[in-house]
Amino acid sequence: MIRLFRMEDYEDVLRLWTKTGGIGLRTLDDSYEGIEKFVRRNPNTNFVAIEDNRIIGVILSGHDGRRGYIYHACVAEQYRKQSIGRTLVDKVIEAMKAEKITKVSLVCFADNKLGNHFWCSQGWNQRSDLNYYDKSINEMNI
DSSP states (O other): OEEEOOGGGHHHHHHHHHHSTTOOOOTTTTSHHHHHHHHHHSTTSOEEEEETTEEEEEEEEEEOSSOEEEEEEEEOGGGTTSSHHHHHHHHHHHHHHHTTOOOEEEOOOTTOHHHHHHHHHTTOOOOOSOOOOOOOSOTTOO
16 A cells, blocks of 8 residues: 555654665754655655555655655565555656646665666666755754
């Protein structure tokens, strides 16, 4: 079953993120408060996959009114290769379309072979024509 993410899911989702390779977590952005702020801003674009009352997959996504972004998409290892990840992505695309967003992007660490393979296999285009930059403006957000 796929449903919208709720803040009551946070501890289980955090456990899944920390068990999954290739997920980069930040102390402030991915704290309970940080995720609560994100979900409040994007209430219809974040989903969990559940089986036997356990969260087995999660995808966070949001938009700025123009472009959508996917963050922290993962499925528990023992549930992979069952189209759960693809179904979560499809839910995000459906939600973004409902909010009139026409393009969705994501960042995947270069050394995350499993993640990069997944995104390519789902028809996402890897961009080589631009550089990604970021700057932390709060030294507490490591």
